[in-house]
Amino acid sequence: xxxxxxxxxxxxxxxxxxxxxxxxxxxxxxxxxxxxxxxxxxxxxxxxxxxxxxxxxxxxxxxxxxxxxxxxxxxxxxxxxxxxxxxxxxxxxxxxxxxxxxxxxxxxxxxxxxxxxxxxxxxxxxxxxxxxxxxxxxxxxxxxxxxxxxxxxxxxxx
Numbered sequence: 642x643x644x645x646x647x648x649x650x651x652x653x654x655x656x657x658x659x660x661x662x663x664x665x666x667x668x669x670x671x672x673x674x675x676x677x678x679x680x681x682x683x684x685x686x687x688x689x690x691x692x693x694x695x696x697x698x699x700x701x702x703x704x705x706x707x708x709x710x711x712x713x714x715x716x717x718x719x720x721x722x723x724x725x726x727x728x729x730x731x732x733x734x735x736x737x738x739x740x741x742x743x744x745x746x747x748x749x750x751x752x753x754x755x756x757x758x759x760x761x762x763x764x765x766x767x768x769x770x771x772x773x774x775x776x777x778x779x780x781x782x783x784x785x786x787x788x789x790x791x792x793x794x795x796x797x798x799x
Contacts, residue, residue, distance in 0.1 A: 673734060674690045674691050674692050674713075674734050674736060675690070675691045676688060676689060676690045676691070676736060677689045681759070683764075684761055684762050684763065684764055685747075685759065685760070685761055685762070686744075686759070686760040686761075686762065687757055687758065687759050687760070688709075688738065688757070688758045688760070689755050689756065689757050689758075690711060690736060690755070690756045690758075691754060691755060692713055692734065692751070692754060692755070692756045693754035694715060694729065694731075694754070695713045695715060695734075695751075695754075695756075696751075697751050699713050699714055699715050699716070700712070700713045700751070700756060701713070702746075702749055702758065704740070704746060707739060707740045707741070707742065707744075708737055708738070708739055708740065709737065709738045709739075709740055709746065709758070709760075710735065710736075710737045711734070711735065711736045711737075711756065711758070712733070712734065712735050713733065713734040713735075714733050715731040715732065715733075716731065717731040718731070719731075740760070741762070743762065743763050743765075744760050744761070744762050745760065745761050745763070746758060746759070746760055747759040747760060747761050
């Protein structure tokens with residue numbers, strides 16, 4: 642049974658947030674690969690994943706809607722090698738992060754076994770809108786005219 646967080650009629654248009662929360666809760670609870678998330682500026686974030694043993698060709702970063710997905714697949718190069726102990730296995734990794742609306746991936750690089758991904762969070766613009774209330778025209782009490790919206794930021798009518 643699913644508990645709906647935004648079931649109240651006062652939360653109009655928040656369905657996508659509920660879907661993002663579901664996606665985040667389904668994210669792998671596996672602790673591999675370990676990662677850090679740090680704030681590098683007022684609008685910048687950096688995700689760093691420990692991916693020792695992976696090359697750039699082994700890793701893939703994709704953004705699927707508002708989800709950042711990092712996948713890694715190592716090739717098993719053990720042919721012709723005799724291991725007395727094999728504690729480092731060639732394995733696959735996948736880590737997903739749910740991104741807020743508007744966050745952009747600025748770049749990624751691999752350095753000494755650490756994959757760094759820089760993100761930027763644009764600062765929201767404050768918009769104040771005044772909506773004109775028209776007089777009722779007609780017997781049903783509804784306005785028949787066009788709704789006029791004044792955007793105070795631009796100083797023009799929409």
